Amino acid sequence: MFLFPGDVVRPRRVDEHFAGEAEAARAAGCPVALVDHDAAARGEVADAVARVPGGATAVYRGWMLSSRRYAELDSALAGRGVRLHTDGERYRRAHELPGWYDALSAFTPASRxxxxxxxxxxxxxxxxxxxxxxxxxxxxxxxxxxxxxxxxxxxxxxxxxxxxxxxxxxxxxxxxxxxxxxxxxFEEFTGAEARSWWIDGVRRLVTAHPDTPDELPPPDLDLTGLQPAIAALALPFVTVDLARRADGTWRVIELGDGQVSDRPASTPPADLINALIQNFPEGTVSGNSPSITEAQPR
Incomplete structure (x- = not known):
């Protein structure tokens, strides 16, 4: 099941920013349900998950939450019989630099x-x-x-x-x-950043960065050397943003939890949704799963 934030004005609709991904999920046969992001951000998690049915493993695709609020959301969903594929502890390690820096220290600027x-x-x-x-x-x-x-x-x-x-x-x-x-x-970088998407330690997509959606990554972007370090983190779904340093070396600018990483407008929603469906351990989802009623546009 995919969880998306509801629209603030029309709460039975998916937030417009994520509407394309929700439609791609439905087209692939995946259930879709709504989370009240604003309620979650306030810590009102019972209200935030009131529209989510139980009995599923879920991937959240929505606006950023603090590690604390995400952990509360994780617990509230567990109380309804929903297991987030990324639990609160692993979200924190991806979302906060101290959680991933040691593993990637050879690929990113020195930090304290x-x-x-x-x-x-x-x-x-x-x-x-x-x-x-x-x-x-x-x-x-x-x-x-x-x-x-x-x-x-x-x-x-x-x-x-x-x-x-x-x-x-x-x-x-x-x-x-x-x-x-x-x-x-500080390191001097040139050109636009690239965003790479990793599922269970394996790179599945490389896209433009959302800030520069029309500047696609160059064909010579080789992430082979980075893969063992990402895999060692044992995080289920992350993005890694990279930029080319002035000497030509690609460097990691940021690692983040993939659930709250924005998809650039130049990447079709189905590309990301299908990558998630096909590569999570649960395997490919059957095309016969119904969508959740509350998530249908009205």
Whole structure:
């Protein structure tokens, strides 16, 4: 079964952003049900899963949830007899950088992080990386759209400026801040990012990044060397975003849980849905499964 967020205005409909994937799932014979994302984000999980029938293994495809809220959603669904293919613990390891960094440290910029936002801890992390430019984020997200004020640190040796960037990031992230500070050494990249999709440690799709949907990955993007590291993480469904460094080496920018990773507009919904259906351990879904009534557009 696929779980999608319901539309805020018309709650019996799938959120328009995911409507194409829901239709592809129905066309493949998979049940589709609705989750109230806003209720889940508030921690009102009983309301969030009220439309989900029991007795199935489910894949969520929807908006991002914090690790805490996702774990609550996982528990609420289990109470209804629904097993999320990605449980709360594995979601956290994919969703938060400390959960995947060690396995991918050879493929991604050097990083250090804190627990919480105490300045003394930040200073220790900053000093540990030495001097030079860096990029700041929290465990799950950067403020890249506020690059100069809340993400980019021109020189870690400048303690005053580095802390000003950290304070601004905390201000902008507010209650959504996840975990603590993550400081990553800056590397110069060229061109658009590529998004790769991995199911049980095997790459199944390579697409454009959602921010640049018309800039398709180059044909020479070889991810063979990355596969053992992704497989070692033992995560059921993840995306890995990559960018080409100035010296031509492809580097991992981000790993995330695939359920809450956006699909670029240039990738047909059926490509992703069929990859999921065909490659999860449960195997190919029969074409005779009915759709869930509540999820049908009205």
């Amino acid at each position: 992080w804190t627990t919480g936002t105490d300045r003394r801890d930040f200073e220790a992390v900053r000093a540990g990386l030495g001097s030079g430019p860096a990029v700041l984020r929290d465990y799950s997200k950067s403020m890249k759209h506020y690059w100069l004020e809340a993400a980019y640190i021109p020189d870690l040796a400048d303690a005053v400026q580095a802390w000003a960037v950290a304070e601004r990031m905390v201000q902008l992230r507010g209650d959504d801040l996840a975990g603590g500070f993550v400081v990553r050494r």
